[in-house]
Amino acid sequence: MREEISLYQRKLKLSNNLMEIYPFIEAETEDREEKRRIRNLNNAGFHVVKSLEGYDFSQIRFPESLQLHNIESLSFLEKKENLILYGAVGTGKTHLSVALGVKAINQGKKAVFYRVHDLINQLESEDIKKANKVHKKIAQADLLILDEWGYLPLHQEGARLLFDIISLCYESKSIIITTNIEFGRWKGFLFDEKLTAAIVDRLVHHSHMLIFTGKSYRMTNSLMK
Template sequence: MGQEKLASLSFLEKKENLILYGSVGTGKTHLSVALGVQAIAQGKKAVFFRVHDLINQLEDDDPKKVSKVHKKIHQADLLILDEWGYLPLHQEGARMLFEIISACYEAKSIIITTNIEFGRWKGFLFDEKLTAAIVDRLVHHSHMLMFTGKSYRMANSLMK
């Protein structure tokens, strides 16, 4: 997917997903947020969650808070899930993530930032069938953008 096509957000109209894959510090989150801001500027609704924070919010004891999170996601045109696979999920968290992905499938666009290849997703989702179902739904209408190079943070660290 070229820069011009990406910047036009045409993937949103088609309910396509973006998987931003690459090393730590290469700009995946930065681009996902920029695309979310661009979507909002175009009158769309975008929501951003770090995956672990989303699961924690969905596990809240207050059903009103959980309902509010589901409503935010349901109303969004774009769901951004950052740090996909950075921390392992427990079985219930993985099930909740599957439900979110399934509800969004062909209904809205999802952007995922990750540094973990598909073959290792089972390591943080813990269930082979669940992992296969999530990958299947995400990949069906997705573009993968590869991020290479050195970490921006490391290259610009004050500790030299």
């Protein structure tokens, strides 16, 4: 290996002095990390990339177990903890979830984003390779974001597939859920009472709930007054 390194140094006209080589190694490392970051960002599945810059947290009620600095530092990811973002439509839940996913990727982690029904449709695909690819993508991620939780009801098979995903992630990675449905109504879209109890049990164990109390941003800023 030493001979090969010496050969490459001669071909590239690089010095044997490590201090002179260091800038090239540093630049190559940074280039690879940036390419990995862009690749992870493109593969995350975000419909629109969002940022925490300028985000208004004033209309969010935080639990005692989690404060704003814990959110911004992504410390919940290191602990494999979950966030449940609960509130009315248009109050910034999806924006925050995506912004946290983007920040995680910028810090060298992997995040994936799915709307719940899109995820179930992909898992139910007749193409087994497609479904396996989804499982692999989630298994390799540090953060799974499930958007629009409870917006549309699931059938029994869909609920079972969702349970499998939650079980896959349990205590191995963080999950962020955005929903406008309180726990007591989850059975209405998860179809099965036992499955609902099992899913809630796994999610609640390591979760923090953020309650969004503001008005719909889209309605407030609508052109139709």
